[in-house]
Each structure stands twice: as C-alpha cells, then as structure tokens.
Ligand code: SF4
C-alpha cells in the first residue's frame with residue numbers, strides 16, 4: 398500500500414488548474430525558493446508549527462516535551478529546533494491549538510475518498526484533482542497511483558511541478574496526467590541557483606520530456622522584481638518557451654502571503670524587502686510575451 402506525506406488537501410480550488418479542483422499538497426521539495434509561500438512544504442517530514450496568536454503561555458507544552466525543547470522566553474514560547482524531534486506530543490496537549498503537526502502519512506485510498514467528495518463539481522466545471530506541494534514528483538509513486546486511480550474514475554488530473562525531479566519520476570506520473578503546470582523561474586543557471594539554491598539544467602531537460610509526452614502544458618513564471626523580471630530576462634524566458642513549442646503562460650506576481658508561516662516555523666523570511674510587481678511591470682511583460690506569440694495572462 399503506497400502512502401504519501403500530505404500537508405493539506407484543499408477543496409474548491411480555482412487557481413490550480415481548469416475548473417473547480419481539489420488540490421493535494423505533498424511534503425518535500427529539493428528547491429529552496431526564496432519567495433516560497435509554503436515553507437512548511439519544503440522538508441519531507443512532519444513538522445511542529447507554533448501560532449503565537451493562539452498561545453496563552455500556559456506552559457503545558459513545556460512540561461510535555463520529552464526533549465526539553467520548549468522554553469518560555471521574553472517573547473513567548475520558543476522551540477529549539479535542534480532538540481525537537483517533531484514527535485508531536487506538545488501539539489497533542491496544547492489546550493488552545495497553538496501547536497500543530499504539519500504533514501501526515503495518507504494512503505492513496507484515503508486521499509481518493511477526499512477527492513471523490515467533489516466529483517459532481519468537477520463534472521460541472523471541468524475540474525478535477527491537482528497534485529502540488531512541495532514538489533509532488535518527490536513522491537512520484539504516490540502521485541502516479543493517485544492519478545491512475547483518478548483516471549479510472551474519470552477525474553481530470555493536473556501536475557503542478559517545479560520541474561526539479563528525476564526524468565524517471567516525470568515519466569511515471571506523466572502517463573496518468575492530463576495537464577502540467579510547469580515553473581520556469583529563470584533561464585540563467587547561476588541566477589536560478591541564487592533564487593532557488595539549485596541550477597536549472599535538470600528543469601530544462603525535464604521540460605523537453607514533458608513537451609515530447611504530448612500532455613498539455615501551461616508554463617508558470619513567478620514575477621519577482623529585481624530577481625527575474627527585467628525585459629532581457631523575460632525575453633530569454635519567452636524565447637525558451639516559444640522554442641520549446643509551447644504557448645500558454647501564466648505570470649504569478651510575487652506576494653507575501655506566506656510570511657506568517659516562516660514565523661510559525663521559526664525561520665527567517667529571506668525577501669523581507671521585496672515588494673510585489675507594479676501593474677505596469679506586469680502589463681509590459683504580458684505585451685512582451687505576446688510579441689513572442691505566447692498566450693500570456695496574469696494570475697493573482
Ligand atoms: S500548551 Fe499551547 S497555549 Fe500553552 S504555552 Fe504551549 S503552545 Fe502556548
């Protein structure tokens with residue numbers, strides 16, 4: 398029985414593929430994008446998070462922690478992440494739900510039961526299920542099995558991928574995938590490494606595998622002012638997409654929605670000073686993409 402490490406199942410999603418969808422968020426990602434809005438997705442294992450606004454400083458968690466990893470400091474509860482083993486005991490005893498374990502093992506059958514609940518919405522809207530993350534291909538066996546079972550039941554499948562995975566993982570999942578959302582963050586290997594901690598060779602090779610598979614593809618580009626959005630940078634990206642024989646592009650303007658999650662994980666947010674791109678900047682990128690005959694839209 399294959400299990401997946403899942404940190405969220407979101408029903409009624411309208412931005413993760415065609416129609417109304419259920420998005421299954423899988424834990425684990427090899428990239429470390431500076432702007433990641435799901436930092437809880439990056440590590441492959443379950444993790445404890447602390448919501449300070451819920452915390453009453455009662456100290457129950459301090460007593461319960463077998464590793465003595467929790468102390469009450471000047472600013473509230475502090476978790477020593479080096480001592481913490483993510484056992485989850487503190488979350489079990491917290492009377493105010495200020496602590497939570499993010500991520501759990503689920504069987505394909507269990508995820509499918511959730512997905513099936515909205516089958517009627519998928520039928521009416523042309524929706525289905527989306528595997529996202531994290532990088533869903535870091536759990537390729539699980540996603541392939543989930544998608545194969547969805548296919549048997551006529552449920553449309555969308556793979557939302559960073560492109561950073563083994564070619565074997567791609568081939569395994571593409572066989573059961575109806576549409577791929579594929580991220581292109583930068584065409585230059587060094588700049589890509591600055592943004593994500595990895596160069597982009599693997600991603601660009603995998604893009605060709607996806608193109609050759611014949612599955613529908615939408616390229617998604619995060620737009621980060623000062624990191625990847627100059628005219629020259631976007632022109633290089635546009636050429637790459639056009640020369641790959643693709644033509645659908647979604648621009649994803651940078652936002653700060655994930656900032657609070659970094660605090661809950663006791664991590665520093667790496668892009669504190671970055672601001673979202675101005676509408677004029679986005680419009681200029683759309684016009685430039687259109688010049689390369691790309692069908693480009695901004696998705697908020
Ligand atoms: S048990 Fe919960 S509410 Fe009490 S101090 Fe710990 S986190 Fe805060």
Ligand code: SF4
Pocket residue numbers: 445461462463464465466467476480481482483484485486487488
């Ligand atoms: S998850 Fe376990 S080890 Fe970590 S702080 Fe909570 S009780 Fe302690």
